[in-house]
Amino acid sequence: MDTNFDKKIFIENFKHGCNKxxxxxxxxxxxxxxxxxxxxQICIVLSGxxxxxRYDLNGNKTIISHFICDDIFxxxxxxxxxxxxxFAVACKSSEILFFTYDTLFTKCRRNCDFHKTLxxxxxxxxxxxxxxxxxxxxxxxxxxxxxxxxxxxDLQTRGSINRNFxxxxxxxxxxxxxxxxxxxxxxxxxxxxxDGFIKKSGGKITLLY
Amino acid sequence: MDTNFDKKIFIENFKHGCNKxxxxxxxxxxxxxxxxxxxxQICIVLSGxxxxxRYDLNGNKTIISHFICDDIFxxxxxxxxxxxxxFAVACKSSEILFFTYDTLFTKCRRNCDFHKTLxxxxxxxxxxxxxxxxxxxxxxxxxxxxxxxxxxxDLQTRGSINRNFxxxxxxxxxxxxxxxxxxxxxxxxxxxxxDGFIKKSGGKITLLY
DNA sequence: AAAAAACTGTTGCAATTGCAACAAAAATGA
DNA sequence: TCATTTTTGTTGCAATTGCAACAGTTTTTT
Numbered sequence: 001m002d003t004n005f006d007k008k009i010f011i012e013n014f015k016h017g018c019n020k021x022x023x024x025x026x027x028x029x030x031x032x033x034x035x036x037x038x039x040x041q042i043c044i045v046l047s048g049x050x051x052x053x054r055y056d057l058n059g060n061k062t063i064i065s066h067f068i069c070d071d072i073f074x075x076x077x078x079x080x081x082x083x084x085x086x087f088a089v090a091c092k093s094s095e096i097l098f099f100t101y102d103t104l105f106t107k108c109r110r111n112c113d114f115h116k117t118l119x120x121x122x123x124x125x126x127x128x129x130x131x132x133x134x135x136x137x138x139x140x141x142x143x144x145x146x147x148x149x150x151x152x153x154d155l156q157t158r159g160s161i162n163r164n165f166x167x168x169x170x171x172x173x174x175x176x177x178x179x180x181x182x183x184x185x186x187x188x189x190x191x192x193x194x195d196g197f198i199k200k201s202g203g204k205i206t207l208l209y
Numbered sequence: 210m211d212t213n214f215d216k217k218i219f220i221e222n223f224k225h226g227c228n229k230x231x232x233x234x235x236x237x238x239x240x241x242x243x244x245x246x247x248x249x250q251i252c253i254v255l256s257g258x259x260x261x262x263r264y265d266l267n268g269n270k271t272i273i274s275h276f277i278c279d280d281i282f283x284x285x286x287x288x289x290x291x292x293x294x295x296f297a298v299a300c301k302s303s304e305i306l307f308f309t310y311d312t313l314f315t316k317c318r319r320n321c322d323f324h325k326t327l328x329x330x331x332x333x334x335x336x337x338x339x340x341x342x343x344x345x346x347x348x349x350x351x352x353x354x355x356x357x358x359x360x361x362x363d364l365q366t367r368g369s370i371n372r373n374f375x376x377x378x379x380x381x382x383x384x385x386x387x388x389x390x391x392x393x394x395x396x397x398x399x400x401x402x403x404d405g406f407i408k409k410s411g412g413k414i415t416l417l418y
Numbered sequence: 419a420a421a422a423a424a425c426t427g428t429t430g431c432a433a434t435t436g437c438a439a440c441a442a443a444a445a446t447g448a
Numbered sequence: 449t450c451a452t453t454t455t456t457g458t459t460g461c462a463a464t465t466g467c468a469a470c471a472g473t474t475t476t477t478t
Binding site for chain 4: 420434445
């Protein structure tokens, strides 16, 4: 993700003591936050990676989303859901910025510049988030495994001249992301190779069409 | 959708002549806009309803999303896509507010209050949008037709005491929204009725579990 | 009021997809 | 370094799902 969001300004301002925002560090496996309604918490990933996890009534674990640097997450982005709790867990050691949504629209005691920056940066971040959600929906609404895969590959090669890319995560995770069975996905990828649509060596995929 | 977005202020300010924002009316079937990259257009539905439509290479029509009052749409929310064009079309006679994303961060000639309101309202609208996209993803990632339907019904009955609701759109459209075959969906709904999970009379659904 | 269009309800059949299960390879970590 | 865990790759089989097709309703248009 390539935002205009200026991390340096954030951290700089943070150091100068805005009292409404907190920066915390987490090591791998630590729970960053649980999604509790009405706390209005917003989190931004400054470094590291974060999984958003749900445990359903049967105890099954699902990774709902995966956040990387500059991504924004928090319970305010989710519809009210009484059925099951969501957890944000650090996959790597990560630095996370915390604040509440209300914070943005009230001035802090020092009336710091941070708030002004934050408010305008936030629209930018929200927008990035919307684009990324829309593109995931675009993939999820494809009606077959083949078209899901191709659409994903296509998205990854946008802007590349050679029409190739390296998988940003494992095939197991890709199946999860596209909400399809892993083995069925692997089968379909093999068929795509046999049909001469793509080439694959390890994590490198090249489109041939 | 229940936003804090204050339409009255918008329109009031518009009348007072902010030169960066346009209000246009469309009658049913009219094309409101085509999604052309780099124009950075943002639209807000003040009244009426709007479909976002894609025609793919085979000429198949897909309704990608359906916007109602207070919803926000525009090409800035979509990833770059060279394959096929998107069209926003009025389903009913509609009033739409137009402006560009850049507009928000530059003052208009009159330095009007509108901009201030708009900027802060916008975060609110963006947030609503993110919540609604997340909840759609939640539905789309369910692995079976039955669980998709139940999750949708569940979402609709949130907050209702009688655990019932009226379909906000046709069953045909619901199948589209959940990205499943309509006949397969109808079959599954019948099974849910037979299994005693739900009750259905016309567009009214009651959950029995 | 009649005609046309869109939506609902249903079904048999075929195709895709998910599931279970396993071996091999790769990555992790003790 | 060796042991353990995770990921990849593969397959047969069963189940779900999509497709096609049609009749009956309802809604919209002329």
